Amino acid sequence: MKPVHGTDTLELKGDLLTEGVRATAEALDGVGTIYKEQNHGLFGWDLEDHGEEKLPDDFLLGDSTVVQFRKNGRSPFLVERAEGGKLLLQRDGEPIGPVSWIPRPSFYERSTSDGTPMVKIGQIGGEDCFFICYNNYCAHFSKRKECLFCNLVDTSRKYRSVITRKQADQIGETTAAAFREGAAKHILMTGGCFGNEKEVEVVETILAAIRRHTGLDRIPGTLLPSPPEDLASLRRYHDAGIDAVAFSLEIWDEPMYRALCPGKAGDTPRKKFLESLDEAVRVFGPGNVYGVFVMGLEPADSLFEGVDDLSSLGAHVVPFVWSPNPGSRLYGHRAPRGAWYAENVRRFAEIVASKKLPPSINHCRKCDGNNMLHDALDRLTGSRPRPGP
Template identity: 35%
Template sequence: MAIGDLVEERKSLISKSKLYEELKIKADLSIDGVNIEKEALHALDVGGEIQEQVHSGFEMDKETHVGIELPASFRLPNGLVSPFKWDKSSNYTIALENGKFILVKKGNKLFEVDFQKRPKYYSLKTSDGQPMHNIATFVNDSNISAFYSNECSYKDKGEDCLFCNVNATKDTYAEKEVIFWKTPIQIGETVAAAYEEGIADHVTVTGGIIPERREIEYYLDVAEEIQKRTGLKDFNGTAVIAAPLDLSNIDRLKEAGYRTIGLNIELWDKNFYQTICPGKARNSGGWDHWLKSIEYAAGVFGHGRVRSNIVGGIEPKEKTLKGVEYFSSIGVICLPSQWCANPGSALEGHRTPEPSWHLDLAEKVVRLQKKAGITYDQAHDASNNDTGLSHDIWKIEDGLI
């Protein structure tokens, strides 16, 4: 190997090492959250220059904060993006010093951070006067997410997933932020505006569990409106649905123009599933039918075009990894999320595993997915959030950051 190549390789290893050091801090922030000093929050133009949190689906902070605008995310020095999860008791605090925002841990200054700028389309309105930032939120790395409804039919039966706070979030923020039901036209106009701005090239359409026929017809209407308003037949959309009893509805979504599909099984262990996800266990055919639907979708959409989330940190790690290994073997993307006990969920007050536990899981997950021939581009196209630990590891290993 030439000397020049050795130098470049060494630089790459150093850069990778720095990124992994930063990732450890990000893992802490993802699990333990971050506080922010009043002076620092007041100095941020949240909702003006800086992108604000929009509670279209879930509250991810440690506590609710009606009337207090908080930033959506912030960037660490080497390019990793951390969602802003507010926790006043965190060991980490963002402070203001000489006009700069500094991340501090237990009184020790770590480094400067900056915040995600507010997309231009956030200041626009739909043709019927609704703010576009309430229709589809910018997540990160060219993703937007249209959470079309806060309705979840499991609530009325007392069968909400125990980790989920979608119904509680709707009740908390209904007056200011939540549009209960987004119309296909509203979503089509908002996606077109975000695509035209150049900030996004992928949209996830998702929401609470609703009756199957109503859900499928709605998704078809949304696809039609996005195509009409963007001029794109392939608009790079992910349809996140409940497992349909009629599996041919999966074919209909593919024919309508969705490139990818999401069917979130949530947990791999059936016993955990019965307890933690009572609505899914007793409806939509239960765990076995959810798996059957995912397998069927893999045959329709193809390798790397189906995703199924597992909530990382509720069941034992080896159980989750068995699920990831199986999904990898059939070309399904599975990048477990980092579970935090969110306010309003039945598990509020419980504790997730240590950050190192989640990092280890993420590393093992990426190895399994890459071994199965799934690419980062496929993971990106099928996901609505590129800020997870698995995404970061994938980008670091592939030199994408």
């Protein structure tokens, strides 16, 4: 089916992420039983709170683009159940095309050997990424120095979806269950804002448990720790069995980084990120290192510089699409339009492709629905067909 309003899938994804989406009760039937529901593993991405209501975590457009479901009761986008039971996306009452929810993994119904529900330990992002936050905590909130776009504390208080601190064996057992049933192909593991040298020991213990329970020698996926004081820790992470590493730089423009991330910028200046990324490329190899950004708060040309510099180093970039979330200090602001995101991730994709980086295999376009650069790169390199939604 052709997109309407001259909107291509990339721009549509940008609009869905920044304007949010609604769904009728009939369309939501089966979410939480047959289809994968939201369990807030770290942040909340909806544009409004949804209490106990079961909402999809993400969904697929007709060309298999993964889009995060961000609830907004005033969104022009609506998912409804059409004749024959199929889901149909419409905008302002005009049909756009079919969409589908993502099946719920069966480990969401299981418990670890100590009786903990596995879904409170790790969740599937997109279609194939097992997400674990080993420490849902950030010290910057108590000093009112949290990043202005972040709602970690508010999300954890409101939804209580996950256990804040998980034991290594709980993580190992849950990861094994996710891989065994084929729900996971990669992991994405982060410690929120751990911020001390004990992080490397904690991660080594967890990765050892994952290897023991899954039987894997090396773990496909990405670890997202704080940049270590001692760069030798990067070799320890690698030798503990993880295939890729990422660092969350958040904002490239330095004065804006200091303004938007007052606590984090105080602890971790950009120079420290760049040293960590440079060393990480030496240890993990080009294409197995990622810089993570929040896209939509700084000028596009500024983030473009960051994408250029990081890809020159041998690192991929994951720019998450920002929209203002409840519980963050920027709640009530507006994000740029989908067309702005689409136009600029296309520029980013061109500069990344020009550097001939190895493809991003440890974090892919199926891993999450809140980043558009993987989709743009995929189109540019022509690795998949491009039907409309």
